[in-house]
Amino acid sequence: MTLNGVRRIVLKIGSSSLNHPQGGLDEAAIAQVVSAIADLKKHGVECIIVTSGAVAAGMGRLKLHNRPRDLPGKQAVSAVGQGVLIEMYTRNFEQHGIVGAQVLLSRIDLAQASHYRNAQNTLEKLLRLHVVPIINENDTVAVDELCFGDNDTLSALVAGLVGVDLLVILTDVDGLYTANPKKDQSAQLIKEVAEVSAVECMASGAGSMLGTGGMVTKLRAARIATHFGIGTLLLNFTRLKELDDLTKGEAPEGTYFKPVKHRLAGRKRWIAYAGLSEGCIHVDDGAAKALLEEGKSLLAKGITGVSGTWERKEIVRILNSRGEEIAKGVVELNHDEVLQVKGMHSGKLHELIENFEGEEVVHRDNMTVMVDM
Ligand SMILES: Nc1ncnc2c1ncn2[C@@H]1O[C@H](COP(=O)(O)OP(=O)(O)O)[C@@H](O)[C@H]1O
Numbered sequence: 033m034t035l036n037g038v039r040r041i042v043l044k045i046g047s048s049s050l051n052h053p054q055g056g057l058d059e060a061a062i063a064q065v066v067s068a069i070a071d072l073k074k075h076g077v078e079c080i081i082v083t084s085g086a087v088a089a090g091m092g093r094l095k096l097h098n099r100p101r102d103l104p105g106k107q108a109v110s111a112v113g114q115g116v117l118i119e120m121y122t123r124n125f126e127q128h129g130i131v132g133a134q135v136l137l138s139r140i141d142l143a144q145a146s147h148y149r150n151a152q153n154t155l156e157k158l159l160r161l162h163v164v165p166i167i168n169e170n171d172t173v174a175v176d177e178l179c180f181g182d183n184d185t186l187s188a189l190v191a192g193l194v195g196v197d198l199l200v201i202l203t204d205v206d207g208l209y210t211a212n213p214k215k216d217q218s219a220q221l222i223k224e225v226a227e228v229s230a231v232e233c234m235a236s237g238a239g240s241m242l243g244t245g246g247m248v249t250k251l252r253a254a255r256i257a258t259h260f261g262i263g264t265l266l267l268n269f270t271r272l273k274e275l276d277d278l279t280k281g282e283a284p285e286g287t288y289f290k291p292v293k294h295r296l297a298g299r300k301r302w303i304a305y306a307g308l309s310e311g312c313i314h315v316d317d318g319a320a321k322a323l324l325e326e327g328k329s330l331l332a333k334g335i336t337g338v339s340g341t342w343e344r345k346e347i348v349r350i351l352n353s354r355g356e357e358i359a360k361g362v363v364e365l366n367h368d369e370v371l372q373v374k375g376m377h378s379g380k381l382h383e384l385i386e387n388f389e390g391e392e393v394v395h396r397d398n399m400t401v402m403v404d405m
């Protein structure tokens with residue numbers, strides 16, 4: 033398959049690829065990743081790694097045979113393993129004269145616009161310094177409700193954050209099959225996917241004790257990245273060497289998820305997927321039509337109710353009369369204020385609400401329409 037103009041990639045490596053059969057990390061696998069990146073960098077391709085493996089490395093160091101299931105257990109083991117993981121990467125990079133940098137991200141680091149921009153600036157700076165960012169979730173401080181949970185989703189958000197040309201997810205199967213190939217021998221490999229929602233029913237969970245999320249989270253990642261306008265390649269780790277073909281405009285064989293035509297850019301990416309939303313605004317059919325078909329802002333008149341709580345400038349989900357999410361956006365009023373003005377004419381808002389001069393409850397420029405995403 034042809035893939036021209038790939039100058040910057042995110043490469044996600046799953047635990048399944050880094051786990052040594054005898055437990056712990058497989059340093060040979062890390063050496064292969066590093067060597068593939070060194071080759072790409074020689075051709076001017078900028079690379080960002082999102083790597084799992086901290087838990088696998090920690091289990092090896094602590095001689096544990098089973099992955100911890102409880103949160104403190106997982107956090108303690110990954111605290112042991114993250115150091116081992118990053119040491120192996122940086123030492124192998126050094127042999128190629130490349131500097132690597134550890135970047136640990138928590139869900140909360142991308143949830144606020146200012147934090148999101150900060151992470152973006154740091155990663156851009158590292159790339160300008162020709163350093164390879166080596167990213168993992170900050171497992172040690174993540175709490176259950178506020179974590180990425182799987183590095184597939186993290187890799188897609190990072191791909192959007194730094195605006196790459198391609199997201200490559202390495203795993204232990206050749207790509208997406210019509211069913212889990214480890215359980216169904218008649219499953220067929222799908223080489224190209226134009227619409228992620230059409231193949232979601234084929235995915236199931238992780239294939240090994242160490243994997244998290246399996247194909248379900250890989251498809252979620254592909255959905256996010258392709259809506260950012262970023263093509264996503266799901267590739268068997270055994271084909272790592274073939275990544276070099278990207279420099280000749282060719283993609284190695286796996287499953288390629290095509291980017292959507294109307295891609296989300298800049299702030300709309302953050303609103304749709306990175307920012308967290310606590311509350312919902314319910315709207316009537318007229319307002320839903322204005323948002324979906326006429327490209328309008330959300331006005332108080334079309335609001336029928338709220339659920340949850342929020343402060344001004346947080347992200348809310350906007351739901352239609354059937355309770356379906358149609359948009360997300362940065363809201364100008366807190367939940368109490370929205371309740372006060374719901375159903376009212378926009379001109380009246382500033383009479384009722386202190387320190388508010390606007391007319392829109394959610395301005396179009398701060399809104400992402402989520403239908404079909
Ligand atoms: N439709 C499918 N096609 C391919 N693999 C699938 C499918 N459904 C489930 N899987 C499972 O997903 C696994 C890969 O995910 P996971 O174990 O989380 O690996 P990683 O550590 O690389 O993220 C495969 O080994 C396979 O068992």
Ligand SMILES: N[C@@H](CCC(=O)OP(=O)(O)O)C(=O)O
Binds near residue numbers: 085110168
């Ligand atoms: N942050 C965890 C990885 C969790 C995870 O997403 O694993 P995987 O599905 O194998 O990519 C670790 O470093 O072990």
